[in-house]
Amino acid sequence: MVGRRVAGVTVRHPRTARLNASTDEVETRLMGRRFESLARHGKFLVADLDDGQRLIAHLGMSGRFSLANPDTESPPHTHVVIVLDDGTEVRFIDPRTFGFLAVVDEDEIAGSPIARLGPDLWVSPPTAEELATRLSGRTAPIKALLLDQAIVAGLGNIYADEVLHHARIHPLTPGGEVGPGRAGALAEAMTLVLSEAIEVGGTTLDDLAYLLPDGAAGENVDRLAVYGREGEPCPRCGGVVERIVLRGRSTHYCPMCQV
DNA sequence: ACCTCCCTGGCC
DNA sequence: GGCCAGGGAGGT
Structure with a gap:
C-alpha cells in the first residue's frame, strides 16, 4: 500500500465518513493521492498522503481492512x-x-482525534512516574481513566480489566489514589498483558468480530483472568469474579485480590 | 468531566 | 421481541 497511488475510491456509507463533511469530500481528497507511510497510534491507523493530508482510520468494534483482488465480490x-x-x-x-x-x-490535524491521544502504550510505555503524574489529582475511577485514550492510548475494555487484575487494583479506585507504587505495577501490567495477548494472536470473542489476517481466531480468550468470567474463580486467589457496569461498560474484577 | 448516542448480529 | 456488546464524538 505504501508507495501506491489511489486510482479510484468509493465511500458507500455516509456514517463511515462522518468526521468529514461528506462521502464526496473523502473521495475527492483521496483520489490521485499516494500513500507515503502507514502507522498506528493507539487504536487509530494513520497514513500520510503525498500532499500533506492524512488518512485516519478507526476500526471501531467490528471494522476490518482487506486487500483483495477486484474480481472477487465485496463482502457485506x-x-x-x-x-x-x-x-x-x-x-x-x-x-x-x-x-x-x-x-x-x-x-485540520490539530483538531483531529489523533491530536488528543496520549502516548501509545506499546511504542512508548509509560514509566511509573509518568503514569502517576497523569493520574494524580484525578477523581474518576481508574478503570475509566485506562479507557481514556488521552492518558494512555491503546487499551480497550477487555485489556483494561485484565491490566487492573494483574496489578491488583480495584477498578473503582480513584485515579489519584493509585499512587506512585501501584502506578509502577500498573505500567508493567499494561505491557505484560498486551504482550501475552499478542503472543497468542489476540482476543477473539464468541462474536468472531476480531480475527487474524488469515482468518484464524486468537487464543487469548482462554487466558483472560476476569473479563467475561463473572461467577468464576479468580485464577490467582480463588475469589469469585464480579461484574459491574461502569460508565456503561461491563467491568470484571476479583473483589478478593483487587483492592 | 461527565453522559448520550450511534449500530448490527447474535443470543435469550 | 428485546437486550447486549463496545469505540469515540459531541454536547452539556
Whole structure:
C-alpha cells in the first residue's frame, strides 16, 4: 500500500465518513493521492498522503481492512473501496459502523482525534512516574481513566480489566489514589498483558468480530483472568469474579485480590 | 468531566 | 421481541 497511488475510491456509507463533511469530500481528497507511510497510534491507523493530508482510520468494534483482488465480490458491509494503481482493492468492512475513515488536511490535524491521544502504550510505555503524574489529582475511577485514550492510548475494555487484575487494583479506585507504587505495577501490567495477548494472536470473542489476517481466531480468550468470567474463580486467589457496569461498560474484577 | 448516542448480529 | 456488546464524538 505504501508507495501506491489511489486510482479510484468509493465511500458507500455516509456514517463511515462522518468526521468529514461528506462521502464526496473523502473521495475527492483521496483520489490521485499516494500513500507515503502507514502507522498506528493507539487504536487509530494513520497514513500520510503525498500532499500533506492524512488518512485516519478507526476500526471501531467490528471494522476490518482487506486487500483483495477486484474480481472477487465485496463482502457485506463493505463501506469503502479504495482502488490502488496496481489494481489492488483496499476494502473497509464494518457491520456495526462504529469505525470510520477521515481525511484531514494539515490545518485540520490539530483538531483531529489523533491530536488528543496520549502516548501509545506499546511504542512508548509509560514509566511509573509518568503514569502517576497523569493520574494524580484525578477523581474518576481508574478503570475509566485506562479507557481514556488521552492518558494512555491503546487499551480497550477487555485489556483494561485484565491490566487492573494483574496489578491488583480495584477498578473503582480513584485515579489519584493509585499512587506512585501501584502506578509502577500498573505500567508493567499494561505491557505484560498486551504482550501475552499478542503472543497468542489476540482476543477473539464468541462474536468472531476480531480475527487474524488469515482468518484464524486468537487464543487469548482462554487466558483472560476476569473479563467475561463473572461467577468464576479468580485464577490467582480463588475469589469469585464480579461484574459491574461502569460508565456503561461491563467491568470484571476479583473483589478478593483487587483492592 | 461527565453522559448520550450511534449500530448490527447474535443470543435469550 | 428485546437486550447486549463496545469505540469515540459531541454536547452539556
